[in-house]
Amino acid sequence: DVKVTQSSRYLVKRTGEKVFLECVQDMDHENMFWYRQDPGLGLRLIYFSYDVKMKEKGDIPEGYSVSREKKERFSLILESASTNQTSMYLCASHPPGRTGELFFGEGSRLTVL
Amino acid sequence: GNSVTQMEGPVTLSEEAFLTINCTYTATGYPSLFWYVQYPGEGLQLLLKATKADDKGSNKGFEATYRKETTSFHLEKGSVQVSDSAVYFCALRAPNAGKSTFGDGTTLTVKP
Numbered sequence: 001d002v003k004v005t006q007s008s009r010y011l012v013k014r015t016g017e018k019v020f021l022e023c024v025q026d027m028d029h030e031n032m033f034w035y036r037q038d039p040g041l042g043l044r045l046i047y048f049s050y051d052v053k054m055k056e057k058g059d060i061p062e063g064y065s066v067s068r069e070k071k072e073r074f075s076l077i078l079e080s081a082s083t084n085q086t087s088m089y090l091c092a093s094h095p096p097g098r099t100g101e102l103f104f105g106e107g108s109r110l111t112v113l
Numbered sequence: 114g115n116s117v118t119q120m121e122g123p124v125t126l127s128e129e130a131f132l133t134i135n136c137t138y139t140a141t142g143y144p145s146l147f148w149y150v151q152y153p154g155e156g157l158q159l160l161l162k163a164t165k166a167d168d169k170g171s172n173k174g175f176e177a178t179y180r181k182e183t184t185s186f187h188l189e190k191g192s193v194q195v196s197d198s199a200v201y202f203c204a205l206r207a208p209n210a211g212k213s214t215f216g217d218g219t220t221l222t223v224k225p
């Protein structure tokens with residue numbers, strides 16, 4: 001059974017803390033993505049990566065960074081968490097080409113106090 | 114640029130009613146089109162897809178046909194169940210575009 005696994009389902013952090021959200025996929029996909037999902041705003045792309053050690057900014061990269069040291073792992077980093085980063089974070093991956101669907105993790109719900 | 118417009122929600126139906134959720138798109142070239150579903154407390158999962166014009170995707174009683182002439186990919190189901198209550202997202206991926214473009218999502222509630 002193919003899988004995208006996000007390390008934490010629920011996190012509570014304080015303003016100013018550094019936060020790591022980990023994502024691992026077992027499908028050998030080159031393409032990996034981080035989205036955030038907020039009520040009324042749909043899915044917004046934060047960062048994506050086409051290969052190891054490569055990253056591209058999405059639509060809302062401010063306040064975030066990413067790391068892709070291994071093909072199967074894509075980490076989202078909040079250098080200094082703020083309350084407006086309270087959200088649901090979704091990791092996803094897909095194979096090369098335009099026809100393969102995205103495979104999503106179950107999501108990480110982050111609350112910043 | 115690429116964009117997806119889907120029917121605003123929320124949508125509330127009685128069990129066994131007919132469902133249509135409209136989706137239209139703007140894209141360069143010939144994109145692939147997708148419907149994803151998100152059940153409460155979960156991530157998104159693929160419901161169905163179509164990769165070329167006139168293709169029909171189907172799964173779990175849901176269907177959608179890739180209509181290039183109207184740039185649409187409407188989702189339909191003949192008889193909804195309470196277990197279909199979820200958020201539905203229409204999405205596309207254009208040729209040579211690594212990232213997908215999503216609609217805003219439509220929340221469906223089915224009442225017994």
